[in-house]
Amino acid sequence: MTRRAVLCGAAAVAFAAAAGGSLPVLAQSKLKVAGIYTVPIEQQWVSRIHVALKAAADRGDIEYVWAESVANTDYERVMRQYAEAGQQLVFGEVFGVERAARAVAKDYPKTAFVMGSSFKPQEPNFSVFDNYIQEPAYLSGMVAGGMTKSNVIGMVGGYPIPEVNRLMNAFMEGAKEVNPQVKFSVSFIGSWFDPPKAKEAAFAMIDRGADVMYAERFGVSDAAKERKVLAIGNVIDTQPQYPDTVVASALWHMEPSVERAIAAVKAGSYKAEDYGPYSMMAHKGSSLAPLGTFESKVPDAVKAKVTEREQQIRDGKFTVKVNDAEPKSTM
Incomplete structure (x- = not known):
């Protein structure tokens, strides 16, 4: 399988993303968002995340880059690469790489992570979601x-x-x-x-x-x-x-979860939480x-x-x- 990755960001931005402290208010800037997927973006489950993020990019709300078909053994490296490149919000699925993914999140407390997971959120910046459909x-x-x-x-x-x-x-x-x-x-x-x-x-x-x-x-x-x-x-x-x-x-429909995370990061109010309920019909998920x-x-x-x-x-x-x-x- 092949992997397509588009990475962006300057060294100064990367340093700011990796530094400690609370997430800044970003209401006036275009948010830098990345997706990391272990399968092709055409796959059903992953496509829902990709489509929602692509729509946000098309609206001009975010700058969106992604890597697809990432092997579990390579997932941690790609997460770190995106964080170092200054991506402020990262989506993906970590069902096979829970421990490594959560370790990366600890190392980059200023990067917001929203990841498909069977387990609970991890303070301060590792949120989880699932397809509660x-x-x-x-x-x-x-x-x-x-x-x-x-x-x-x-x-x-x-x-x-x-x-x-x-x-x-x-x-x-x-x-x-x-x-x-x-x-x-x-x-x-x-x-x-x-x-x-x-x-x-x-x-x-x-x-x-x-x-x-x-x-x-x-x-x-x-x-x-x-x-x-x-x-x-x-x-x-x-x-x-x-x-x-x-x-x-x-x-x-991943849009409710995606829009909630984007708004929280831009407002400087992002925190680790369970986005699972936003996949239910009551939230139009x-x-x-x-x-x-x-x-x-x-x-x-x-x-x-x-x-x-x-x-x-x-x-x-x-x-x-x-x-x-x-x-x-x-x-």
């Missing part, structure tokens, strides 16, 4: 439960970690609400970005009777399209690429994608149930359970 995942499961004819849904994930498990479990619960007879075939490919492997896993499930696939990874919808079964998307809306295959998707090409294909009774449940979630009258346990097949 279990609510639209539940709703997309309701759609899937109403669309399967074989009562078998296949689910292909990357790794069985909390960030993946909670979405898959919510999806399964949503499907069972609409269709108590549904069964699940669950598999993990041991990679965040291996479309061919995900595709082969999906083929195996379709061969065993699955007629709806939960596409937690890229490659699954390709298999569904080839075998003429349906798919449910995750994190991004891929229906434009698969108009006859992808019925619905649980969408993640997630949503169920429009049915689009499937608007007339999903049964009206199913759509009515989904609409009712979605409103209950938004009104705080229904809570989607957060279940981080590894989902299991029920075949």
